[in-house]
Amino acid sequence: MYTQSFNVQEGAAAVVPAPAANAPSAAQQRFDAKVSADTKIEPQDWMPEAYRKTLIRQISQHAHSEIVGMLPEGNWISRAPSLKRKAILIAKVQDEGGHGLYLYSAAETLGVSRDQMLEALHSGKAKYSSIFNYPTLNWADVGVIGWLVDGAAIMNQIPLCRCSYGPYARAMIRVCKEESFHQRQGYEALLALMRGSKEQQAMVQDAVNRWWWKCLAMFGPPDADSPHSAQAMHWGIKRISNDDLRQKFIDATVPQAQLLGITLPDPDLKWNEERQHYDYGAIDWDEFWSTVNGNGPCNKERLATRVKAHDEGQWVRDAALAYAHKQQHRTQKEAA
Ligand code: BYC
Secondary structure (H helix, E strand, O other): OOOHHHHOOOOOOOOOOOOOOOOOOHHHHHHHHHHHOOOOEOOOOOOOHHHHHHHHHHHHHHHHHHHHOHHHHHOOHHHOOOHHHHHHHHHHHHHHHHHHHHHHHHHHOOOOOHHHHHHHHHOOOOOOOHHHHOOOOOHHHHHHHHHHHHHHHHHHHOHHHHOOEHHHHHHHHHHHHHHHHHHHHHHHHHHHHHOOOHHHHHHHHHHHHHHHHHHHHOOOOOHHHOOOHHHHHHOOOOOOOHHHHHHHHHHHHHHHHHHHOOOOOOOOOEEEOOOOEEEOOOOOHHHHHHHHHHHOOOHHHHHHHHHHHHHHOHHHHHHHHHHHHHHHHHHHHHHO
């Protein structure tokens, strides 16, 4: 027995005991232990393929939402009612572009390229948030996007700062700080309108009526119909379920609506003493899925604008690349 080890030919494969059927590998066990201990998974760590794919899907969708999200508001930069509002809006839209860039960079650490992600967006294969497929009809819509859309985004994104994947969690810390400013500027713009004329107050109410239900749908389908939630929560990617986040958002928003002096367009919205939460009416999930699947009012326009901006920016990418080559060439020449 003992001498057998000396008989193994040089270069022959070592005899590794076969793992019991379905037993997790050592790498899988290390991964599971890290997730249970709430230690971050980093790009160089081994991770299950399904975890990597889930993160690429979620982070790239999130990045796409940020850059498509620039469009409905960017549309209002030239029409903002004062220099102050214009400056704030330019800064906000620029922040969204920055968020897209951090998030694409975080996704790249998982082995997918920026070109692959953009190709998926531009060809309609990848999703982005349903909320950006609705039109911004007047200035009050811009305030409501800040208050409600960014408000919903923060509610969803604060728990992502504790996501198990390090680069995503770290990107989200900065994103959430900036989103918090976005939400406040939207609320402040609406307060200004509500202190104005009857027409301005009516504009705010109309915008809230159009956006409220769409914002509730942003959190994704009900938990029972969410195919990814259970696994994403098990991996520590998602920390709070779609329905629980939606409820937290409603509970936080009702007092803000009261202070603003507007009515949220839901006759079933009532405080439930027993649950210690607001009850709310039924969300139109057919309308949500139709929008997610490409048939919302602005899907085609948003994608066409995005593709055009990308194509028209080709010369900037070419110039940046040519400059980088020139710098590299110069450094090599100096070193020689
Ligand atoms: N819109 O099993 P589920 C922002 C899809 S940026 C479109 O619950 P998951 C902002 C979902 O992708 C806002 N699709 O999935 C930017 C999945 O489809 P696939 C974006 C949606 O991933 C600029 C299917 O439905 N925020 O706020 O566990 C200016 C089943 O859903 C939506 C993020 O992306 C939707 N609303 O949960 C202002 C945050 N909801 O992939 C503001 C990060 C669901 O199987 N993402 N779907 O084809 C997340 O937290 C999660 O991905 C979601 C969905 C909560 C969105």
